[in-house]
Amino acid sequence: MQQRIFIILILILAISGCSRSDRSATTFADYPPLPDDLTRAQVVRVVDGDTIIVRIDRREERVRLIGINAPESVDPRRTVECFGKEAAANARALLDNKTVLLEDDPSQDSRDRFGRLLRYVWLEDGRMVNLEQIWQGYAYEYTYNVPYRYQAIFRAAEADARAAKRGLWSPETCNGQR
Template sequence: MKRFFFALLLVILTVALLVLCWAASVGRLALPEAMPWPFATVTLPADYPARPADLPRADVVRVVDGDTVVVTVDGAEARVRLLGINAPETRDPRRPVQCFGFQSSEAAKALMAGERVWLEADPSQSNYDRYDRLLRYLWLDDGRMVNLELISLGVASEYTYDGPYRYQDTFTQAEAVARRGEVGLWSPATCKGRFDSAVVPTPSP
């Protein structure tokens, strides 16, 4: 009986190995051996926007994923969806984790976790999305805009939610630079710009 189970296990492992080899041969598991961390930055547009004056300040409580964060504003918690970008999903119950989702979340955490930020609304956009999240640009204390940084790092793409918005041209240019440099999710070794391709393993600490 033990020999039977051993033989059965050997057959299962052999079949699994053959399936993995086949998937890799057709590009379904084209994963790099290792991912650099922190991510290599790309050249930002020369006309990097300046943070507007008199923006409300907020404290980051939790980074949900690459484009959503929980903050406290005037003592109250609020979920914020970053305007003008789209990041691979990691927490959507309707779909599996998308390619570069873990890396996008880690990059967002590296930029925002525990930070004090400034929230900028855009009069051309809705104040909330359909999930009741504030739609905002987030600025760091050093003058960088989180939305733009995530696009430039290649962990998020430009996304037009509700018609043209204030920084649309800047975000589009930043994405074009990241694409040309094959940075992050635009690399042939990762997602080739497609969120629905094979998940890239999270980088080792």
């Protein structure tokens, strides 16, 4: 079954004229296109798998990635959760010292109750960090209150990660449980 899905994905990419290297390391078929006119920011620090600190026009802002939740790795009120350190390390690998593009979502508040900006975080190569974290198995889809723009895509990415037993969903990491 997985082999059939992989072949279908390759055919879709071939028909669309988009090679795997043009998109990203992700073979996820429903990858959204990079929007135009996004806010540029410089990553200052990765806090954990779903929160970063960026510099926008000389001021630092804490950013919470919309639509995902990663296992806790730094909350002083909680123990480090299974795969929390790995989720944070993957976010660092994607984001350390990078310029990113921030996308807001009109269906969501601009900030959460902790004052963090709520954003989709895009790399300049067209990969969305929120989606990468889910698809690679370092986070799971999370809806807070109301549906968001990429909810269906994020849910499909999580289902793909679960089916492939990547990251959180691997029996060797967290016993296949998040």
